[in-house]
Structure formats: structure tokens, C-alpha cells
Amino acid sequence: MTSTERPDRIAFLKAHGTENDFVIVPDPDGRLDLPAAAVARICDRRAGVGGDGLLHVVRSAAHPEARSQADEAEWFMDYRNGDGSIAEMCGNGVRVFARYLLHAGLVEAGDLAIATRAGVRRVHLSKTGDVTVSMGRAELPEEGVVVTLGGRSWPARNVNMGNPHAVAFVEDLAHAGELRSVPPFSPAAVYPDGVNIEFVVDRGPRHVAMRVHERGAGETRSCGTGACAVAVATARRDGVNPAETGTPVTYTVDVLGGSLSITELPDGTVEMTGPAEIVAEGTFDPAWLAGALA
Secondary structure, eight states: OOTTSOOOOOEEEEEEETTEEEEEEEOTTOOOOOOHHHHHHHHOTTTSSOOSEEEEEEEGGGSTTTGGGTTTOSEEEEEEETTSOBOSOOHHHHHHHHHHHHHTTSSOSEEEEEEETTEEEEEEEOSSSOEEEEEEEOBOOSOOEEEEETTEEEEEEEEESSSEEEEEEOSOGGGGTTOSSOOOEEOGGGOTTOOEEEEEEEEETTEEEEEEEETTTEEOSOOHHHHHHHHHHHHHHTTOOHHHHSSOEEEEEEETTEEEEEEEOTTSEEEEEEOOEEEEEEEOOHHHHHHHHO
16 A cells, blocks of 8 residues: 555554553555654654554565565564654564564464564563563674763763664663753764663662663653663673673663563573563544555
8 A cells, every 4th residue: 555545444553561652553465655754643642643663564575674584584573663763673662563463363372583674583472471582692882972961971882782772871860861852972973873872770789770762762661672782781881791601691670661681691692571561452544544644
């Protein structure tokens, strides 16, 4: 379906993972064109359904960006930020995406693979309860940035989890301010495509709490890739590297919407475990959606 055609009634669902919330749009055959402006309107909390992002559910074989992954993963998570921009990955989104596939009867509980722009992600899906996602390996580029807010400055560790993160350890999460706008950082050239910025405080042994500004969304209640980046950055700060010790390390990462358990394995793979819930289902009004797609 193109943006010039009047859409029929198209289904959507609303879901969240640790209160990082998403609009799910099932489109198995990839017929729906979703321009950035339409996604932004759907995700608008006053004029649309409302969400931090949109999960466009498409078979990998039906999407040009995922066809090369179709042999490994039947389903592609075409993830969009709340402003309509395209993102490589979303950790909470992968858990919610997997929960939707089970909810819709498209997969069975157990192990499955999901294609993303950051590569295939392996998921263990229980019939109820938490979802575990193998998030791949963290990359730790040497060049970091300095984040400055309210007259304070902090060095931020550069961590890439398929998307870019800057992790700053602070004395108080309130020092992060309102986080609706992008916190200033320099040098800007380190993140030419923007960055997710996490502010982190210690809560106890292998237990931290964070707030996050996500690219294209502002402050969100949770960020799965951000929690993974935070756990890895905290482990290195603590002098822990599972590749050297041969022993996995697990951190609890509190977010505004709950808690996630993050484990880094000796081979560098990072696993994230947390909840994912479907909260509502409905259909877009055809006239409204036609206006959004125009």
C-alpha cells in the first residue's frame, strides 16, 4: 500500500517493556508505507496512539533491508523512533516484538531469531513472564565525549550496542535535568548520527540506576540497549572483564520503568532479561490514518 492510497482498517497494538512503550503495526507482507511524518503522528501522545517508538512487523523476505537475513530469521523488526527516524536497534523493542509474535500465534515459546538493522538477535521467549535477548557484543571505541549540564561536566564512555551510547557516571540522577532535549556533548564529531546518553549512579554491588535521553524520543522510561551499554561500562569501570576472567558478570540496572538484568559472557555476548507486556489492541480510523499518511 502506498501513501496515496486510502488505507483499510489497519490493526495496531500497544505494548511496553519496563514502560518503554511502543505502537506495534503488523504488516507481514510489507505492504504499508510508513513515512517518518506518519510514524511521528502515530506516536504523538496527544494527537495519536502515543509511544516512544513504533514496531513495524514485517517478514524478512518482504523487506528490502532484511532479505539477506531471511534464512536466519523469519521476522524483521523495522524499528522507528517516536519522531519517525529509523533506528538500528531497540532492546526493549526486541522483547516486545517477540512477545507480540507469540501473542499473535506466529511463533511458539522457546528460542527464536529476530532480524534487525543491527543484525539477527537471538531471543528466549517464555509463555509468560520475562524475555531474554542475546544483544550481541559491545564495541568500546576509544574516543569518548564530555557531557555538560547545569554547570557540571562528566566524561562519558563510548559504547556501541548496535546503536551508539555515551555513558556518564554522575553523583545524582537529578543532575541530568529534564532530558527532553539532547544534553550538550563534545566533540560532536564522535557521534555524527546522534547518540543515546545515559546518566548512571551506583545503588549497590553490581547494581546501578540510570536515566536516558534516547535519540529521536527524548527521555524514556527505559532503554534496553542503553541498559546493556551501562552494564558493560560499569563492569569496565569496576575493573571487570569477563573475557579476561572467564566468568560471566551480571548487573541489575534500574530504569524509571522497572529493572533489567544484564549479563556479559566471557565471549563478549551481552544478554538482557526483562518483561514485555501487550496492553491493548485496536484499529486505526481509516480517515485519520489516510491523513497521517498523506
